[in-house]
Amino acid sequence: MDLTVKIGSLTMSNPVGTASGTFGFGEEYGELIDLSQLGAIYTKALTPEPRPGNAVPRLVETPSGILNSIGLANPGVDRFMSEKVPFLETLKTSVILNVSGSTEDDYRKVLEKTDSLSCIDGYEINISCPNVKHGGLAFGTDPRQVETLTASLRKMTDKPLILKLTPNVTDISVIAKAAEAGGADAVSCINTVRGMVIDTRKRKSVIPAGIAGLSGPAVRPVGVAATYTVSRAVSIPVIGLGGIMCADDAIQYLLAGASAVQVGTGLFVDPQLPLKVSGGISAYMNENGFEKIIDFHGFL
């Protein structure tokens, strides 16, 4: 039985990674989970400059989900190099750097400074960020912007380039095709869903920033639907995520067409979850006589 997954030139040891923003740069969870058994670590978003993040509270629980507005809090690329890279260099696990920005240039700057690092095995481009040059609408909502951005980054790196799609669009398949046309090696979906919670006592949004991002099991059906739609629109691999809380959930994504999955919010409930999920996927493959991850595809 072969659990490996190929994304561009990279081979991950198994399909289960940790979702960006929920696992930091890997260090914090190191005491709780054997990092070497992860298929991949998708890091917290990195921007050229350090970002302090948004005002608090940044989190609120919703029915079977959480709403967050962290505000891309991260140390910036320079402190990343000095503070995070030494640890990442000790890992054998695939490390995918999640990159964010407010302009195309921001993304380029991060790639420029990090492309030569051997501990970075690929990039996941977070296009849910508002593009300040285009009236603040997220990059990921406009197929032309997505294609241009992808093509521009494609020229800068041979490492796997994964475009991370937002579900907050009319037709996610159009965006996925744009990423493919721009030269992406894969797409991942979904990023968080737009949501809001109001404190009726204080009569204001619980999260000061207002509209924020919904994740967790509440949005799993949304992620599975997006994965299903996207995997029928493109021929590059799709990485599925959103609300995975057990192996069965991950298997839904694989059957929907994903080649790999990520565990995000689920980690907060059970730090061991990624390993349980990959164990459960092997067990399912065993029971069903599947040899490779590709055997999950084509049933729907």
Added chain:
Amino acid sequence: MDLTVKIGSLTMSNPVGTASGTFGFGEEYGELIDLSQLGAIYTKALTPEPRPGNAVPRLVETPSGILNSIGLANPGVDRFMSEKVPFLETLKTSVILNVSGSTEDDYRKVLEKTDSLSCIDGYEINISCPNVKHGGLAFGTDPRQVETLTASLRKMTDKPLILKLTPNVTDISVIAKAAEAGGADAVSCINTVRGMVIDTRKRKSVIPAGIAGLSGPAVRPVGVAATYTVSRAVSIPVIGLGGIMCADDAIQYLLAGASAVQVGTGLFVDPQLPLKVSGGISAYMNENGFEKIIDFHGFL
């Protein structure tokens, strides 16, 4: 204290109605809830021809939500006239007819045949339906189609015209503005969110139709965010719904900018919920010294 709500020429006795598709044409729940205390009954979708609906199962539970694909099962406008109208005529409650179709003509046909009925107090136009003449993309995803459809229906009726928005779009405010430009008296949001659940044992979608509609508390933050966004984009009233399970949830919608709310999935859990919600809204108004529903607005 004044709980009434004006939508176009109609005054509803209170802001809490029952969401389309969850309350039939009012009859079935009559034994369980005092219909005269509802702000409004939004009926099941009506199409010109009878529709049997989709293959079963049509429902599956998801974390804090349900996924449905009823397929607009309804008796068609002719049987509606003979089978449902006599009951509706006995009611004092406002009745809003939810209208669906596959072409603009379908919507027109329903209005044509029903506009003279005195028991119909207004229309809610369900534009989440795929437009067969436009490649099957939902009417509600294209602002031009929405404006044209609204304008066309506007000419046919003086009754309140409520356009029901789908959350499955990049920018819901653009769609809301199109409805306003076409002459809508109000918009309601949200219809269900695209979702999918896969049965990993059978390796197929639980719901034969594949992608279906997610509702219930899981999507409440999505509905509140949409209501917030839409109420800032248009000056006509907004009717908020999605996942209301208690008065506090409804108050979130009102504070977000809604002038009225609907209870859908919540009815399945507690048939008395609409009355509890309107009771809770009055209590909140009392405690906070609010005189009218409009007093909820302007805090965010």
Added chain:
Amino acid sequence: MKQFISQISDLQSVAEGYYRLDFQWLIDTVPRAGQFLTIKIGNSTSPLLRRPFAISSFDASTSTASIIFQKRGKGTELLSVMKPGDDIDILGPLGNSFSRIVSEEDESKENHIVVAGGIGTGPMLYLADELKNNGKNPLLIIGCRTRDLVPYSVLDNSINTVICTDDGSAGFKGTVVDYMRSNPGLDSNSVIYSCGPEPMLKGCQLFADETGKSSYVSLEQMMACGVGACMGCTCETRGEKQYARVCKDGPVFAGGEIKWT
């Protein structure tokens, strides 16, 4: 039908993974065999929907109703750990009942074969009881995979009962349909009532058709409202794309009305 908060008077395991729950029936309407109720389990949003269960017995003298349920998912798991005295939120009685559907002609027949399997056992115990009280002498046939699943403790000695197990660990070895086939004594002037897994229902229907018996089935389907409003729980009936609501038009149907697939 009414929604009411009742108290659990008893909760007992009756077979491996099966429980009988007794509770106070606080409204006047007397529930009939085939009718069901829905229970809101817990007060979290997950599980969310009310869960439907058929009534398995009703004692008018003590106003006690009961259901027999199988632990299947999180809803029934939570239900199985409740305690006597705990509140439960009931909506019922729902659905049509056998008495409303069975034709007068069939009702007056001599032989009534009541076939139960798995989670269909509850309503069929009640139906057998109802038939007995109406002066009939029903034959109750219960099919189980194996002996541990037979709810011996809730069986009524005064009702003629046959146990069938797939593995022969109790009673007749074989399915309920195997049993009926191997008993040609059952004359064609019988009525078969069945509730249980779909293959069992289909088997009973086929057997009834072949041997010229009447057949009634009680169906199951995912439900949301339970009162006929949402069109979520339909089953396909004879005729081009015709659907009936299991919760309101059923759950009991004349077997011939259903489009078996």
Added chain:
Amino acid sequence: MKQFISQISDLQSVAEGYYRLDFQWLIDTVPRAGQFLTIKIGNSTSPLLRRPFAISSFDASTSTASIIFQKRGKGTELLSVMKPGDDIDILGPLGNSFSRIVSEEDESKENHIVVAGGIGTGPMLYLADELKNNGKNPLLIIGCRTRDLVPYSVLDNSINTVICTDDGSAGFKGTVVDYMRSNPGLDSNSVIYSCGPEPMLKGCQLFADETGKSSYVSLEQMMACGVGACMGCTCETRGEKQYARVCKDGPVFAGGEIKWT
């Protein structure tokens, strides 16, 4: 820090709406005052996140740890009805502890004033205990709205304790800060530790600043991961838009580090 499944050894109400939960501490690391753990409550997806609680006592001889919690929402409601013997899923110990943050100079001072309010009571009982075991003679000041909220049953007689109630129904009438202000005897060479509602923390900080005392606070914030990975639980610190993670850099901070708003 480790994740482990433990068993509840005791669960008692200690004041109106407050409970003390004792459980087996199954790992080697000894938890320190100020540290906390997170508990996954129930196995539904709602409540979803693990809930954080500070350790309120630790008995090495029996490997028993405890928390004191207030019933606030659905998570703590579910926790309050659990029973001895039930499993609980613990992740801990988390956070930095007072012992890691308090400077050597402050540690060596004579006077230690431990101020607790509401859900901050647990960690401060433990801190007072720790100080006592280190040979200090701490003064514990507990602020409550009213008498029924005072957790008398968990107070240690050997620790000098002052109760303050807003309504004067027990002990000193007034806030903890009122009490400190009205006792000018507290010399400036004291260290104040506080945990509780934010206004109380701010009050303690202000009082410490005014009277030249050292001040340490233990903060609370909505948490998701609890281990420093998600950046969800930050608090603003001195300096332009600087944030620290309450779960990892805290929850204990030198009061002067925090930007009070």
